[in-house]
Amino acid sequence: MKPRQQRMLAVGLAAVGVLIATALTLRAFEENMMFYIEIADVAEGKVPQDRNFRVGGLVVENSVKRVPGELELEFTLTDLNEELVVLYSGILPDLFREGQGIIAHGRLNDDGDFVADTVLAKHDENYMPPEVADSLARHAPDKAADAEQ
Amino acid sequence: MIAEIGHFALILALSLAICQGVLPLLGAHRNDQSLMAVARPAALGQFVFVIVAFACLSWSFLNSDFSVKYVADHSQLALPAIYKFSAVWGAHEGSLLLWIVILSAWTIAVSRYSQELPEAFGARVIGVLGLLSCGFLLFTLLTSNPFERLIPAPLDGADLNPLLQDPGLAIHPPILYIGYVGFSVAFAFAIAAMLSGHLDQAWARWTRPWTTWSWLFLTVGIALGSWWAYYELGWGGWWFWDPVENASFMPWLAGTALIHSLAVTEKRGLFKSWTLLLAITAFSLSLLGTFLVRSGILISVHAFATDPARGLFILTFLGIVIGGALALYAWRAPALDSAAGFRPLSRETFLLLNNVLLVIATTLVLAGTLAPLLIEVLDAGKISVGPPWFEVAFAIPMIPLLFLVGLGMHTAWRTQALQPLLRQLKVPAVIALLVGGLLPGLVYGRFGVLVTVGAIAAFWVMSVALIQPIRSLRRAKGTPGITRAAFGMSVAHFGVGLFTLGVTIVSAFTVEADLSLSPGQKVEVAGYEFELRSLKNLQGPNYQALEGEIDISKDGVFIGQLRPQKRTYLVQQSPMTEAGIMASWNRDLFVALGDPLGNDAWSVRLQYKPMIRLIWLGALVMALGGIIAASDRRYRVNATARQKAAVPSGEPA
Numbered sequence: 001m002k003p004r005q006q007r008m009l010a011v012g013l014a015a016v017g018v019l020i021a022t023a024l025t026l027r028a029f030e031e032n033m034m035f036y037i038e039i040a041d042v043a044e045g046k047v048p049q050d051r052n053f054r055v056g057g058l059v060v061e062n063s064v065k066r067v068p069g070e071l072e073l074e075f076t077l078t079d080l081n082e083e084l085v086v087l088y089s090g091i092l093p094d095l096f097r098e099g100q101g102i103i104a105h106g107r108l109n110d111d112g113d114f115v116a117d118t119v120l121a122k123h124d125e126n127y128m129p130p131e132v133a134d135s136l137a138r139h140a141p142d143k144a145a146d147a148e149q
Numbered sequence: 150m151i152a153e154i155g156h157f158a159l160i161l162a163l164s165l166a167i168c169q170g171v172l173p174l175l176g177a178h179r180n181d182q183s184l185m186a187v188a189r190p191a192a193l194g195q196f197v198f199v200i201v202a203f204a205c206l207s208w209s210f211l212n213s214d215f216s217v218k219y220v221a222d223h224s225q226l227a228l229p230a231i232y233k234f235s236a237v238w239g240a241h242e243g244s245l246l247l248w249i250v251i252l253s254a255w256t257i258a259v260s261r262y263s264q265e266l267p268e269a270f271g272a273r274v275i276g277v278l279g280l281l282s283c284g285f286l287l288f289t290l291l292t293s294n295p296f297e298r299l300i301p302a303p304l305d306g307a308d309l310n311p312l313l314q315d316p317g318l319a320i321h322p323p324i325l326y327i328g329y330v331g332f333s334v335a336f337a338f339a340i341a342a343m344l345s346g347h348l349d350q351a352w353a354r355w356t357r358p359w360t361t362w363s364w365l366f367l368t369v370g371i372a373l374g375s376w377w378a379y380y381e382l383g384w385g386g387w388w389f390w391d392p393v394e395n396a397s398f399m400p401w402l403a404g405t406a407l408i409h410s411l412a413v414t415e416k417r418g419l420f421k422s423w424t425l426l427l428a429i430t431a432f433s434l435s436l437l438g439t440f441l442v443r444s445g446i447l448i449s450v451h452a453f454a455t456d457p458a459r460g461l462f463i464l465t466f467l468g469i470v471i472g473g474a475l476a477l478y479a480w481r482a483p484a485l486d487s488a489a490g491f492r493p494l495s496r497e498t499f500l501l502l503n504n505v506l507l508v509i510a511t512t513l514v515l516a517g518t519l520a521p522l523l524i525e526v527l528d529a530g531k532i533s534v535g536p537p538w539f540e541v542a543f544a545i546p547m548i549p550l551l552f553l554v555g556l557g558m559h560t561a562w563r564t565q566a567l568q569p570l571l572r573q574l575k576v577p578a579v580i581a582l583l584v585g586g587l588l589p590g591l592v593y594g595r596f597g598v599l600v601t602v603g604a605i606a607a608f609w610v611m612s613v614a615l616i617q618p619i620r621s622l623r624r625a626k627g628t629p630g631i632t633r634a635a636f637g638m639s640v641a642h643f644g645v646g647l648f649t650l651g652v653t654i655v656s657a658f659t660v661e662a663d664l665s666l667s668p669g670q671k672v673e674v675a676g677y678e679f680e681l682r683s684l685k686n687l688q689g690p691n692y693q694a695l696e697g698e699i700d701i702s703k704d705g706v707f708i709g710q711l712r713p714q715k716r717t718y719l720v721q722q723s724p725m726t727e728a729g730i731m732a733s734w735n736r737d738l739f740v741a742l743g744d745p746l747g748n749d750a751w752s753v754r755l756q757y758k759p760m761i762r763l764i765w766l767g768a769l770v771m772a773l774g775g776i777i778a779a780s781d782r783r784y785r786v787n788a789t790a791r792q793k794a795a796v797p798s799g800e801p802a
Binding site for chain 1: 493509513517520530531532533534535537538541542545546663664665667723724725726741743744746747748750752754
């Protein structure tokens, strides 16, 4: 092969490599990107099919129920307007409390309950996840102001 | 009074930083000796006043002076003294001050150890560092003054975030910052080279040790952060691809590329403008990282907007530093490059590939970190990018890089014949395929594609790293042995292999179980029996805790007891999980208490983490390699020799 052909071949191979890598990365990006869905939209059934998404809201007071001695539990999330039942099995984060804002990752089951595989609560007593603060402000502005007190 | 002295010292430091930033640069431009001579004394003066300010803030913390707002917000009377001190850099204002102290210390080191630099060049380097210092001092004084008063003073403070009350996190920020800020030296060298319009191999030789030292501190800093997250965040992960972690990792990746590119610039005088660009990039990413972490933008785009003064200053400063550097680069760099040939099979090619792959990795991490912010700013919804994405995206460039390491290390500069290279690498390749392909399966009883690829890559890197040291040990008497630089490279690459092996084994063979346990109950996880003996309350200096006693035995033989805690810090009323960890060279056993489940039962997380220590050990070995390489003779001897002879010596050893 002439040097020029060699160079063209090298450039061509590099371009193909970059293309494949880009395609793989974008695909992985699409698969792993998780949308935040508001509880109001979940109630209307506007959720991504067959993939995880995130929901957030306040944990309703006295809604945490578990069978004594078992890891499974359920609780209710609210945006102060609509509610969503969340099922979870595992260890809750340190700052999970009733009345606190939390975020959960998971998807809906056939009964329309949210099955969470991850529950997140930030490490700050006064912290309100920004998504949750936004939804609250949108759906119940007066109550949200109270809740942030 | 003390706080006012500190504040005043910061203002004086700013005045000196302005002198240090402006006069030497002007002097170098006009070739005015007296102006250039300002550089070193101004840097020293600035250092003194910065230290005074830092000492004043530390004094305020140690004496619990709650009339200083920053102290009142981040300390409390019952806080142990060591954490009162580490609280100095526990939040935004103080960590900026720490940044300034370290920048000033690096400047002093440069002015002390770079006496042999041409006068104008040294003046420019110190001048650029002075300008950076101006920016940070202005930012601190205008928007984030740690000495702001709070009158009337509260009786007690709001306490340091309990997460930060830990020895690992007390030393993590200083070490990390030494690394971060160290890249400012490489940056200043790059700017000085472009200002002077002159960049030769000596330039690369001066820049290399500084870059290596900051890189190795950054390596240790990141490893400490990962170790801390592992035992303190409570859940046993060692890397979360969290934006804060990515912020420190991006400059590391760019810095690693810079180290390799500098090698080519020093030995062959090539890649000059590329090296300059990497020096600018590494430091820009350090700046970006500091500000990402410190500005609150990561918590929410809106939090950033709530303090417009800080946000605006940050953006302006980033714009000036990065934009200015890139503009200068566009103007000056093309003239600096020199053309010299190299064959496709040569060390240059492999180092080029190394750089391309590392830059791709940096770009991907940057994209993943900033994508959620961008999408939110554009109002296109709210997304998060999870660890699985980063794992895939990062592995794509890294796996080929690991295999290329071995080829690059043993390829000659300029040109390399294929046959001798293959002959050299035959033994390591066989070792890697055999050991890497079989060992994980034989030890842990399971084979898998990722494990095999990871383990082969790890043993490949480790065995090729040993070739040169072994050959040096077996050499004939009287022939020269391996140079420190080459030995350092071998050690650092061996560390990369250890790290890779650790990551591979931990990812594949960790056993993790969340269970319900009540006192007296026994469970088995990964061949170990865990028995919850009892739970009891105890009282710490500023917290209350519930402590579990968990006995661990293997094959019926008792091997130890772990005491995980669930703490409640009294002032902030915040709960914290303190994991119990039993470490040994080949595995960690990790126990954390979850929540009370009723009927005396507690949720407990039990984990078996094989080879996890290799992850941090690998990072330390990389850093050790850096120390060995940076202390190579030629960085000292050649410099002195040149000063005496006043003629640049030729090709370095």
